[in-house]
Amino acid sequence: MxxxxxxxxxxxxxxxxxxxxxxxxxxxxxxxxxxxxxxxxxxxxxxxxxxxxxxxxxxxxxxxxxxxxxxxxxxxxxxxxxxxxxxxxxxxxxxxxxxxxxxxxxxxxxxxxxxxxxxxxxxxxxxxxxxxxxxxxxxxxxxxxxxxGESLMFMVNDTLRVGLLTDHVPVKDIVEHISEELIIKKIETVYKSLEKDFKIRKPKIAVLGINPHTGDNGVIGSEDDDVLRPTLEKIKNEGKLVYGPYAADSFFGSNNYKNFDAIIAAYHDQGLIPFKTLSFGQGVNYTAGLNKVRTSPDHGTAYEIAGKGLADENSFKEAMFTAIKIFNNRFDYEQLTSNPLKKAPKKM
Missing domain, CATH: 3.40.718.10 (Isopropylmalate Dehydrogenase)
Structure with a gap:
């Protein structure tokens, strides 16, 4: 140990x-x-x-x-x-x-x-x-x-976790990337991460719609009805607490996100704009689903203030503590799953 x-x-x-x-x-x-x-x-x-x-x-x-x-x-x-x-x-x-x-x-x-x-x-x-x-x-x-492993961009802080179906994909190509296979894979990655990395039993996950108003019954796109809803029903039938699709425009403003352990957005800006608005400077970019732990701050190079001594280190500091916490949580998870009767020791 x-x-x-x-x-x-x-x-x-x-x-x-x-x-x-x-x-x-x-x-x-x-x-x-x-x-x-x-x-x-x-x-x-x-x-x-x-x-x-x-x-x-x-x-x-x-x-x-x-x-x-x-x-x-x-x-x-x-x-x-x-x-x-x-x-x-x-x-x-x-x-x-x-x-x-x-x-x-x-x-x-x-x-x-x-x-x-x-x-x-x-x-x-x-x-x-x-x-x-x-x-x-x-x-x-x-x-x-x-x-x-299966990597997933997972933006996290103490009260909010946002995963993405697609990450660095041009907006014009998003729909082409979203399939039943991808949805199942990403939700499974989030689900396992919540259990293993964040010690959440029976996680509750919300999924945001692909189109505005989740397509409005096909008026603004059919992908939510044809792909997303049927796939979520299939996952629910396996016993996972997965809900949606929710209209993204009102989901965060109504505080509905507080009712879930994680939210899965269809694409980069749909998830990261509300996440960074709610937690900028305190958020962490975690690459979930891999066999190793990697985190980073929730911001970029910030050339406009580089070298001036003005940068805020809090997000980087949070990234360090999050990496350490996840490492310890994985240790405990592996101990418990390999020997469920044995209580895992504390390391911090």
């Missing part, structure tokens, strides 16, 4: 011209967080040293060449490159995108090899990371390929 402070949190540094470095450093200004984990930042000592000087950070860093050299009770920096990095805050730069991918790839490899326990990713720029060797819309799609 791992002690809480020995849970190793890997951190990919994200876009160095954005606010990622700042929010990572600000998070560890409060060294009490080291009572809950041992962090490793995947970057380089020179790069993090520059950021530390720029932001006048007072944290103590332990620079290492391999994970075996990590020190518990300290913020570790694992060197992933030796090159000089020309940081120009607020500027989109393909070279900076290459360093973001180097960090992500090294951290993901460590996660796959169980050298770290969880991964927390700082924001990337989805445009400047594209190359012949990296051709993914973002973190979620890359990790879905590298790790085992």
């Amino acid at each position: 791992k002690k809480a402070e020995n849970i190793i949190v890997g951190i990919s540094i994200g876009d160095l011209n954005g606010i990622g470095g700042e929010i990572v450093l600000k998070t560890f200004e409060d060294n009490r967080i080291l009572d809950f984990c041992t962090p490793i930042i995947f970057a380089s000592s020179k790069t993090i040293g520059f950021l530390k000087t720029h932001f006048k950070s007072t944290i103590s860093l332990n620079n290492i060449k391999n994970i075996e050299q990590l020190a518990h009770g300290k913020v570790n920096v694992l060197n992933c490159w030796n090159e000089h990095v020309e940081i120009q805050f607020g500027k989109e730069d393909v070279k900076i995108g290459e360093f973001a991918i180097k960090s992500l790839q090294a951290a993901t490899k460590a996660l796959k090899n169980n050298a770290i326990d969880v991964l927390v990713t700082a924001p990337i720029n989805k445009h400047n990371i594209q190359s012949d060797v990296f051709n993914f819309p973002g973190h979620t799609d890359y990790l879905a390929k590298e790790l085992e």
